[in-house]
Amino acid sequence: MPCKVFTSAMVVAMGFSLTFCSGDRKDSPSPVAFEEVRNHLFLRGNLDHFYEKLESLEKSGKFQYPEDNGRSLRVIFFGDSVIWGDCLTVRLKRRFQERFGDGGRGLLRFVDWAPTRLMDHQNLTRGGFQKYKIPFESFDVPPFPNLGFTGFSHRPAGSSSTAIHEPAARTPMSDVTRYRNYRNRHPELPAIPDTEPPPNARYGTEGESWKRVRIIMRAGDSDRATARLTYRMEDGSKDTMARDVQFQNSCQSVEFQIPASRRIEMSFQGRPYVDALAVETDQGLSFSSVVMRGLHQAWLLGIPEKQFACGYQEFAPDLVIFQFGINESQTLHYSVQGFSAELYERQLRTLYTRIQKALPNTSILILGPWDRFLKQGGYYQPYDAHARVREIQKRVAFDMGLAYFDGYQLLGGPDGLKKAVRTGLIQADYTHVTYPGGHFMADALFQQLIDDYTEWRN
Known part of the structure; x- marks a missing residue:
């Protein structure tokens, strides 16, 4: 398994020198023991599937994925409060789309609230939908029959309930601007440069017009429902399309292909459960972020397995x-x-097995946690349980052939965490990133993926 030093300028600025390992393009890596990769920054895992699709996208010359009717490639990012307010994920979206084209904003919220709002997007919906989500403190993982594959679902209050969305210019972030001004006086800090518009972008850094609207629904009050879409085209004119659905499976997807449009209005009859509403172009890469604030990842196991698999298969993330x-x-x-390390590991393995069973050719990447301190005895201090969680995640990734990027190795353990707090990348709670910190993490992850993709391709 070849290894090399990770030399991102941002990581060098933080004073780190790291190693990652990957397999050859055509041959599987030679078997190794977990102890040999325990301290590696990066494990490629099953990213070959994703890299093959990226290569097809680039070879098309128009940033169109030719193997599936020109649809966008799909990335979906699940996270806890570390990605509050799109603080890490919006940067990763911009970096992917800067390189591979704007495929759309992906999965949308019906009703926004501060921790789950999406940047670079305008949600004009003002109520009218009942939200279902995983409850806090679901430690025994009870069944969640109302939820879709992302851990959320919505139902319209009535036929007049309308979800309204528009592309938007990139959201300005004042604390990133402050950080850059501060860095002018402290050039030893990592740089956070602006990203460029996506290739072929007609609207610069403002989102491209949408050409596909995809919804995934389940039966509500009856086994029938109607989805009605009104769209406003680039010339300002409007049109409406409707699709009648008779539910036969645990979920049903409907896709509207529309002229390039700058606004959509979505309403429903029959009060179905709507598990997904996604907007895409016909090119590039669409990026979705799902914030599960305050929750355990494995609580997704409470979603009925058939329902869970159906949603994944219909949305088909890459x-x-x-x-x-x-x-x-x-x-x-x-x-x-009674939560234990053994239970946590079993839950993770079960969750990833479900995803692999539903979508065997979809790549899975785990962004492992950086260090975290808890306030104990009046002081913030590291605690052993966090190291246990990190090791479990990495060992599960290694055993199951999943990709892994180690946030602990990136920051450099407890000393790196303290430095990141001092430099404004991590908040004073020694846990959550700031917006500059989210940009730093996203840039490091993206650069690692691009370096590995380039090595795989060559």
């Missing part, structure tokens, strides 16, 4: 990224309701 660990480690630290 890469699924998971970032979790802070809530699990705190629960483990306090031994809440």
Whole structure:
């Protein structure tokens, strides 16, 4: 298994020198023991599937994926409060789309609230939908029959309930601007340069017009429902399309292909459960972010398995990224309701097995947690449970052939965490990233993926 030094300018600025390992393009890596990769920054895992699709996208010359009727490649990123307010994920979206084209904003919220709002997007919906989500403190993982594959679902209150969305210019972030001004006086800090518009972008850094609207629904009050879409085209004119659905499976998807449009209005009859509403172009890469604030990743196991698999198969993501660990480690630290390291590991293996069973050719990447301190005895201090969670995640990734990017190795353990707090990349709670910190993490992850993709391709 070849290894090399990771030399991102941002990581060098933080004073780190790291190693990652990957397999050859055509041959599987030689078997190794987990101990040999325990301290590696990066494991490629099953990213070959995703890299093959990226290569097809680039070879097309128009940033169109030719193997599936020109649809966008799909990346979906699940995370806990570390990605609050799109603080890490919006940067990763911009970097992917800067390189591979704007495929759309992906999965949308019906009703926004601060921790789950999407940047670079305008949600004009003002109520009218009942939201279903995983409850806090679901430690025994009860069944969640109302939820879709992302851990959320919505139902319209009535036929007049309308979800309204528009592309938007890139959201300005004042604390990133402050960080850049501060860095002018402290050039030793990592740089956070602006990203460029996506290739072939007609609207610069404002989102491209949407050409596909995809919804995934389940039966509500009856086994029939109607989805009605009104769209406003680039010339300002409007048109409406409707699709009648008779539910036969655990979920049903409907896709509207529309002229390039700058606004959509979505309403429903029959009060179905709507598990997904996604907007895409016909090119590039669409990026979805799903914030599960305060929750355990494995609580997704409460979604009925058939329902879970149906949603994944209908949405068909090409890469699924998971970032979790802070809530699990705190629960483990306090031994809440018998939660143990052994139970956590079993839950993770079961969850990833479900995804692999539903979508065997979808790549899975785990963004492992950086260090975290809890306030103990009046001081913020590291705690053993967080290290246990990190090791479990990495060992599961290694055993199951999943990709892994180690946030602990990136920051450099406890000393790196302290430095990141001092430099404004991590908040004073020694847990959550700031917006500059989210940009730093996203840039490091993206550069790692691009370096590995380039090596795989060559």
